[in-house]
Amino acid sequence: MKLESSFVPQPFASSTKTGFRQRATVAVWVALIAVAIFLCQGCLVVPVRAPTRTNGNSGAMEKISLDFLHSGKTTRNEVTTKLGGTDTGIRDKQLFVGRWATSHWGVLWMVAGNNSGAGGWNRGWARHNVLVSFDDRDTVQQFRQFSDEDLVKQLSAWVAEGHCEPLDLSTPMEVPVDHRHGSGVAFPGKLVLASDSFEFRENEKHNFKVSPQQIRDIQLATVGHGDKSDPRYLNETIHFTQRTNIGGKMTIRADVPTMMILVKYVAQTRPNSH
Numbered sequence: 537m538k539l540e541s542s543f544v545p546q547p548f549a550s551s552t553k554t555g556f557r558q559r560a561t562v563a564v565w566v567a568l569i570a571v572a573i574f575l576c577q578g579c580l581v582v583p584v585r586a587p588t589r590t591n592g593n594s595g596a597m598e599k600i601s602l603d604f605l606h607s608g609k610t611t612r613n614e615v616t617t618k619l620g621g622t623d624t625g626i627r628d629k630q631l632f633v634g635r636w637a638t639s640h641w642g643v644l645w646m647v648a649g650n651n652s653g654a655g656g657w658n659r660g661w662a663r664h665n666v667l668v669s670f671d672d673r674d675t676v677q678q679f680r681q682f683s684d685e686d687l688v689k690q691l692s693a694w695v696a697e698g699h700c701e702p703l704d705l706s707t708p709m710e711v712p713v714d715h716r717h718g719s720g721v722a723f724p725g726k727l728v729l730a731s732d733s734f735e736f737r738e739n740e741k742h743n744f745k746v747s748p749q750q751i752r753d754i755q756l757a758t759v760g761h762g763d764k765s766d767p768r769y770l771n772e773t774i775h776f777t778q779r780t781n782i783g784g785k786m787t788i789r790a791d792v793p794t795m796m797i798l799v800k801y802v803a804q805t806r807p808n809s810h
Contacts, residue, residue: 579647586659591637592621593768600636602666605679612674619666622767624792628700630677632668633691633792637661637767661764667694684761684770687792688754691799703800705731711797714789715742715782716771720760722789729801736786744780748805752777754798757787770795 590597604610604618615632616623622634639659646655667690668679682690694700703709708730714722715738725738728745735745757771772795773787780786790798 580645582644583641583660584644585640586642589639589659591661591765591767593624593635594621597621597636600638600664602679602681605668605676607676607678610676612670612676615668615676619668622666624768626793626796630670630699631694632670634666634668635663635767635792637663637765639765659765663764663767663770665690667691669694669699685756687756687770688772688795688799691796692803695796695799695803700800702804703729703797705729705801705804708733708735709797709801711794713794716757716760716787716789725788727788727798729797731805734801734805736780736782742782744782746776746778746780748801749807750777751775751802751805754795754802760787762789772798774798 588599590599592600600619600622604614612632619632619634622636624633624635626633639661642657642659644655644657646653663684664681665684665687666679666681669677671677680690708728711727711729713725713727715725715736716722723738725736725742728735728737729748732747733745734748734751735743737743752775754772754774757773760771762769762771769789769791771787771789773785775785778784
C-alpha cells in the first residue's frame with residue numbers, strides 16, 4: 537500500500553525558530569512515517585520545505601535575482617558581476633548565458649516490508665537558464681529566462697540571427713562528450729565535426745560516420761536528466777534521419793559551450809545555410 541501526503545510546511549519566521557521548527561517538523565513526519573509503515577507495510581513519501589540552496593557553475597552561491605536587468609540600461613559589467621557564478625563559459629562579445637540550480641524543498645521517504653525497511657531524504661532541484669544579449673555599447677539589449685527544454689531553441693535563434701562567429705571547419709573539429717548508453721551509464725567519446733561528415737568515436741561497436749544533413753534535431757533527453765543539482769551539464773539527444781551503429785539517436789552529456797558548437801554546426805551544414 538502506498539500513502540502520499542501533499543502537506544508542505546511553510547517558511548519559518550526567524551533563524552531561532554527556524555532550527556527548532558525544522559527539527560520538530562522532521563521529527564513529526566519521521567514518526568508518522570514509521571507508524572504508517574508499521575500499519576500498512578508499504579511506503580510513504582512526504583514533501584517538506586527546506587532552506588533554499590543555489591548552485592552555479594562555480595559551486596554554491598547566493599540566491600539569484602534577475603530584477604536588476606533592464607534593456608537599454610544595465611551594463612555588461614553589472615551582468616558579469618552579479619551573475620558571474622552562473623556563467624556557462626560561452627565566449628561571445630555580445631552574449632552571456634547563465635545557468636544555475638535551486639532547491640526549496642525535498643522529500644522524506646520510507647519503504648518497508650517483510651520485516652525490513654529503508655528510508656532517506658532527497659532534495660528536489662530545478663535548473664534555470666538566462667540569455668542576455670548586448671549592443672555595441674555593452675548595454676543589455678534583451679534578456680530572457682527559459683527552461684532546459686528550450687536551451688537548444690534559444691541558442692539556435694541566436695545563431696540564426698547572425699550575431700556570432702561561425703565555426704572554422706576547414707579542418708575537422710574534435711569535441712569531447714560523454715555518450716549515455718541505454719543502461720544509463722555514460723562513457724567518454726569524441727565527436728569529429730567536418731563540413732561534409734559528422735563522426736562519433738568511442739569504440740569499434742559504437743563508432744559511426746554520417747552526413748551532417750542526417751542530423752534531424754537536438755532535444756533535451758526525455759529520461760536520465762542527470763544530477764539536477766549540478767547546472768554545468770545536461771543530457772541532450774541527437775536524432776538522425778537514418779539509423780547508425782547506435783540506432784536512430786544518441787544521447788550525450790555536455791556543457792553549454794559544447795551545445796553551442798553543435799548548434800552552430802547544424803546551422804552551418806544545412807543546405808540553405810550558405
